[in-house]
Amino acid sequence: MDLQDYVNHFDSMTCIISVEKKSDGSYGKIRIEVGNPAYVASFDKANAPIAMKDENGFVPGCEYTTYLPKDLNFEHFVVASAVNKKPMHAYIHPDRFPIWFNIFSLPLNIDDPDKYYCTYTQELSTEANTEQMTNLSAKATSQVLQTCIKLRSSTNFLKTMDEIIHDIRTACEASYCCVMLTDFKERTCSLLSEDIAVGVPQHSLKNFLDDSFIEYAESWLKTIDGSNCLVIQDENDMKEVKLRNPNWYRSLKSAEVESLVLFPLQYNSETVGFIWATNFDTKDTDRIKETLELTTFFIASEIANYQLLQRLEMLSSTDLLTGVLNRNAMNNRVLRIVTGRERKPESIGIVFADLNGLKPVNDKEGHNAGDCLLKEAALILKLSFEGCEIYRAGGDEFVIIALDKPRKEIESRVEKIRKDSADPQNVSFAVGFYYDDKGGDIRVAMREADALMYEDKKQYYDRFPELRRK
Incomplete structure (x- = not known):
């Protein structure tokens, strides 16, 4: 068969591809044997719709990797057609090209002991064709x-x-x-x-x-x-x-x-x-x-x-003063977990941290000073509970949600906060911590942590009655 004469009968960009036969049944080199005038013209640097590796134009019989990077998808496509004798079609948009390819391939029955053959026809467009995508x-x-x-x-x-x-x-x-x-x-x-x-x-x-x-x-x-x-x-x-x-x-x-x-x-x-x-x-x-x-x-x-x-x-869920998440975000998070819109965690750690001494600061130094104290408190919690979710639940109360975190890791962070809070000269928190290693009901965990926080706050004011809210 005269391959060049055969391919010249195609109007669309078409070439004939060969796949080398190997004795073990696998395939070897893949070559572009010949191309019709429309296909060869696509290799002209001045008019080419796609950039080729080789700038010297088309040379019959060269390996396809002379012009394009090695592509396993391309190889699977032509092997399925040439070797497995399957008519093939694909509509693709490779990232390396700014165009869509509508590709057709038909197996050719050529008596050659060393090679398999197929046609390879491509139509190019800059816009996606939904009809082709759904074909x-x-x-x-x-x-x-x-x-x-x-x-x-x-x-x-x-x-x-x-x-x-x-x-x-x-x-x-x-x-x-x-x-x-x-x-x-x-x-x-x-x-x-x-x-x-x-x-x-x-x-x-x-x-x-x-x-x-x-x-x-x-x-x-x-x-x-x-x-x-x-x-x-x-x-x-x-x-x-x-x-x-x-x-x-x-x-x-x-x-x-x-x-x-x-x-x-x-x-x-x-x-x-x-x-x-x-x-x-x-x-x-x-x-x-x-x-x-x-x-x-x-x-x-x-x-x-x-x-x-x-x-x-x-x-819409960030506390504008402190930069941590707000109460609305916390409620939505809990709701998603409870209703199954989010995957149930394997473990739940909840920390309630109530800022001690905010009211006296507001009363004596003004609300600007109180705002500065809240910002400092939020920063401490962000640094102390990195990787956890931190919410300002309202006023001077913060909530930390730690999902799928090891108990010892959260406990050590809580103890560090408690130790620092023992000194009234530091930014001080009353802390309640609850951990459920079975990933139970997050609402129960929050109630337990809240109750423990109030016990801790009572002990704080028992130690420092002069700081008690009035």
């Missing part, structure tokens, strides 16, 4: 639609995300599926939801999240290298990860991960998180990738809306 198989469409319905009808975002992640893990036949949120400006990441298959000895991601994990997540973006996702199907793919990101490779190996599909969650050109599934059914890779490409679009949008509402709530 999915029936099974993928059904799964995406189920996700959309659950997201839009949800009254409990966290619970709904748990259901969706369970559905995705089940559909992928994966051992593990997870959504992790990221904030690269604040250098933080957090677990939103995860689902683990029954009988799989998988540790929760939250056991590994610390201040440095955001750097680890950042390295994933470098490994993906401008593509829209990363799919690892076999040991050959793992070797590429080992080359690009050795630390991640070692981590995957130690966790006995044999296959992985990972998508950055993008919203308004920002990465708001990642979703991934491990040890999935690699026989169904094309459908899984097709489903997640659109599903992640909706999940990222809902996450962004959820985070926006949280930020707006935070703006």
Whole structure:
């Protein structure tokens, strides 16, 4: 077959790609054998819609990596068509390009003992085409639609995300599926939801999240290298990860991960998180990738809306004088926990800290002096209970909520406050501390801590009756 004559019959940008056959059944080098005039013109530096690595224009028969970075997704796509003889279609927006790609590939039956062949046709556009985005198989469409319905009808975002992640893990036949949120400006990441298959000895991601994990997540973006996702199907793919990101490779190996599909969650050109599934059914890779490409679009949008509402709530929940959270924020926090809108904590630590001596300062030195004392008290509590939630419940009363913190850690902080408060020359607090290591009812814990605080205040005024409120 005259490949050049054949490809010239296509009007759209089209080339013919070859995949090298290997004796062990695997594939080798992937080459762009020939291109039609429209395809070759795209390599002209002056008119090219996308930037190429090689500035010398198109040369028939070169490896694709002459022009583009090595891309596992591209390789999976052409191997599925050329080697596995499957007609392929994808509609994608790789981060490395400012355009959308509508891609088609058809297998070619060419008698060549050394190579497989396929056509590769691409249409480019600067704007997303919703019709193409939703051009999915029936099974993928059904799964995406189920996700959309659950997201839009949800009254409990966290619970709904748990259901969706369970559905995705089940559909992928994966051992593990997870959504992790990221904030690269604040250098933080957090677990939103995860689902683990029954009988799989998988540790929760939250056991590994610390201040440095955001750097680890950042390295994933470098490994993906401008593509829209990363799919690892076999040991050959793992070797590429080992080359690009050795630390991640070692981590995957130690966790006995044999296959992985990972998508950055993008919203308004920002990465708001990642979703991934491990040890999935690699026989169904094309459908899984097709489903997640659109599903992640909706999940990222809902996450962004959820985070926006949280930020707006935070703006309306700060005590303007002290900078800590206000009573409204505390009530909302407690309500979310009690009603199940937030996950029930494994342990609850509550500290009530009532500022001693505020009234005498207000009476003798004026309210400006009293305000300064409140600000100083709030600063002490923020420094003493770093990593906990600090609220000004009203007047001179502060509440610290410490969820899933070790008892000894909170006890030592409380004892430090008590020791400092024993000296009336210091900023002094009456303190009540209650801890429930079973994660019981937070309202009960708050009542107990409040009662203990009043006992401590009574003892303080018994020691210093001249400071008693009048």
